[in-house]
Amino acid sequence: MSSTLRILPLGGLGEIGKNMTVVEQDGRIVVVDVGLRFPTPEMVGIDLVLPDFSYLRERAKDIEAIVVTHGHEDHLGALPWVLRELGAEGHLPPVYGGALTIAMARSKLDEHKLRDVSLNEVAITDTLELGPFSLELVHMTHSIPDSSAVALGTERGTVLITGDYKFDQTPVDGAPADVSRLAELGREGVLLLCGDSTNVDRPGFSPSESVVGPHLEEVFARCEGRIVVTSFASNIHRVQQVVDAAAALDRKVVLVGRSMRKNVGIGRTLGHIEVPDGLLVGPREIEDFPDERMVIISTGSQGEPLSALRRMAYRDHRQVQLRQGDTVVFSATPIPGNERAVNETIDRLYHIGCDVITTSDAPVHASGHGYAEEVKLMLNLTKPRYVMPFHGDFKRLRLHAQLAEAVGMAPEDIFQGENGLPLEINERGARFGKPEQAGMIFVDGVEIGDMADVALRDRRMLSADGIFIVVVTIAEQDGRSVVDPEVIFRGVPFLDQADELSDEIRATVDASLQRAAKEELREVDLLQQMLHDDLAKLVYDRLKRRPMVLPVVVEV
Ligand SMILES: [Zn+2]
Ligand SMILES: [Zn+2]
Structure with missing residues (x-):
């Protein structure tokens, strides 16, 4: 057999954002993740940044499937644009993912009026045949439920793309990462591991998501006025913990921001979040309750321009007028690039007279990405023949490579890649091939520019x-x-x-x-x-x- 297996990252290497990887065998393609990035402040007039997927446009008819590891924007957000372009070529590939991921994909595609797409929920126990590939999802823990690693069986061996993960031993939903399946895959033989590098620079193990809840409750107990908690709307377990802390202190909860209400709605439908009866009240009822009985959960943890929190900070929100005595809790850290917008928002909040609690004041956030020891654990469990670090800037890709050496891998089996550079594996071994077109494309409104x-x-x-x-x-x-x-x-x-x-x-x-x-x-x-x-x-x-x-x- 002489066919070459190709793994071509189109985004996510040398950056954090817009993850997209093309896995190719016998002329057939499976795409893993279709993510986007948010523009930096210099990108005036740009709404979103997508990976340049010209390669897929040319190969549209060869795509067996798009597989999405989890529902975060940097893995799922480009889906409507990619499908629209591929559909224009006359080939609309089916999409696969966990239940929540597929529900979020569906809601996104509905907003873009893309209705003819085949969306397929994959259960953790399923093994699917997609042309020359077999597909299996392995349950992982991360800051959104239904996150999984993607194991693609190929003629040359298994390619394991971890997606975003941490090894949380006490996750909020009680379902830790499926380490036994990872170990089994390792015993069966993993050819290539493409792993998350986000937190390789942090030593030790990441704290569990479930430690955040008690800290939130401690912070809440000290507050006398209203409390606003801002977090990623997709962090459904975090929202659950805020809800629990509010319930414990007899406070009502209001959800503010469109994506917060949407995601909590999807999360409740799928049973990922439970809210006691009578706890949730509508935004219009905020002033009906005393300040010390109110928790507002809001979007805007990244200082996004039109987000609910940003508008509150600029005294520009219809339903929530913040005032002295209110406390705003940032249950999130800024994604690199968003620091300035977050700091501006915080300063505006102080100007109004609010107290602000961030992760430097109290442990009110836990990262969804594993630290160095967890990355080593992944390497030791899966014992890959080759490694290509994913999901990080070049510094983190390098650190990840060093961790792989530290657990005993040979330097020549570790590939520090970049977007557009395909790793080619055949009977003679693995090496980088000729670069393909990759880069950024900008979305301005609904149009794509280049x-x-x-x-x-x-x-x-x-x-x-x-x-x-x-x-x-x-x-x-x-x-x-x-x-x-x-x-x-x-x-x-x-x-x-x-x-x-x-x-x-x-x-x-x-x-x-x-x-x-x-x-x-x-x-x-x-x-x-x-x-x-x-x-x-x-x-x-x-x-x-x-x-x-x-x-x-x-x-x-
Ligand atoms: Zn990610
Ligand atoms: Zn993620």
């Missing part, structure tokens, strides 16, 4: 499509537009349509302002962002061009 550099992108937008400046003057008291918006454009092609377009722009500005008034959105930055998104969409609809759109809001 320019690699934002400054360059801005200049290109200016030179190719010109600029629209829309000056909106609003009254400070009520946010209403006081004079007609002023529309200025320079260098925009199709100027013959300009008059008509100016009218439409004014109408769009009015509609946006009305929407903002209805949502009581008053902060100028947020207003400008909303105007930008609405106007950019209008201009693109009409001109099929992307001039730079600069809304300027002036308060008088």
Whole structure:
């Protein structure tokens, strides 16, 4: 047999985010994870970053399946875009994953109106045949339920992609990682292990998720006013622990933020979260209860611009007006790149007079990724022939390689890869092959772009499509537009349509302002962002061009 097994990472190496790996044998492909990354502050006007998946577009007809390890955005978030593009090539591959992962995929695809996709729940006991591959999911613990490692059986041996994991011995749902299955796979022979490197730089073992609950309760017990806890909406076990701590101290719970309500809804349906009757109250009822009886669970732990917490911090939230005496608990740490936005949010909270508790004040968070000893445990359990560290910047990939050496692997069996570099394994052994196209693609609204550099992108937008400046003057008291918006454009092609377009722009500005008034959105930055998104969409609809759109809001 001369066929070569290829493992091609298209994202997730040399970075934390947008995980995507192509496993290829006999011309057939299984894709493991389809993740995205959130833009850095310099990526002005960019909503999301996806891996460049041109390779898959060209090979659309060869894809047997997409397998998703768990429901986090950096593993699942690109699914709608990838499926839309592959569907356009006429090949819509089926998607496989655990029950919660599939439920989250379904909700995402519904939002994108992608309804003809075959979504398949895989039980932990299943072994599926996908063309020349066999597929098995191995239960792992992580900061979202239904996380699994993916074991792909191939003619050359088993490829084990761990997904994100920690070895939590006391997980909140009582289901630790399936170490016996991992060991069994190791005995049967793992050809290649592709493992999570996120926390390889932390010595020892990660603390269990279940230690967070008692600490939250301790913190809550000291609070006299309202408590706002912010965490990832997908961290369903964390939400459970906040609910339990609130119940223990006789406080009611309010869920704030769309994704928080959505995920808790999905989690309750699947039995991952239990809420005592009468504990949850609606956001409108917040003021009906005394401050010391209230816990608000909110999105926004990463300082995301339009998130609930950020809006509360800017006194811009419809239902929650924070005040002196309230305590905000950050039950999460910032993902690298989000520190600035988080710090800004925290400072705004202090300005209002809130107390803020972060992980540096109390152990109110536990990472979902195993530390160095857990990475070694994974290596020792599975005893792989080859290792390729995944899910980390280059420093962490290197540290992971050093851990593999520390447990006795030969340096030549450890492959420190990068996005686009395929590892090829045949009867002669394993080596890196010729690089394939990889990188980032940007999503601006719902459209995909491919320019690699934002400054360059801005200049290109200016030179190719010109600029629209829309000056909106609003009254400070009520946010209403006081004079007609002023529309200025320079260098925009199709100027013959300009008059008509100016009218439409004014109408769009009015509609946006009305929407903002209805949502009581008053902060100028947020207003400008909303105007930008609405106007950019209008201009693109009409001109099929992307001039730079600069809304300027002036308060008088
Ligand atoms: Zn991840
Ligand atoms: Zn994850």
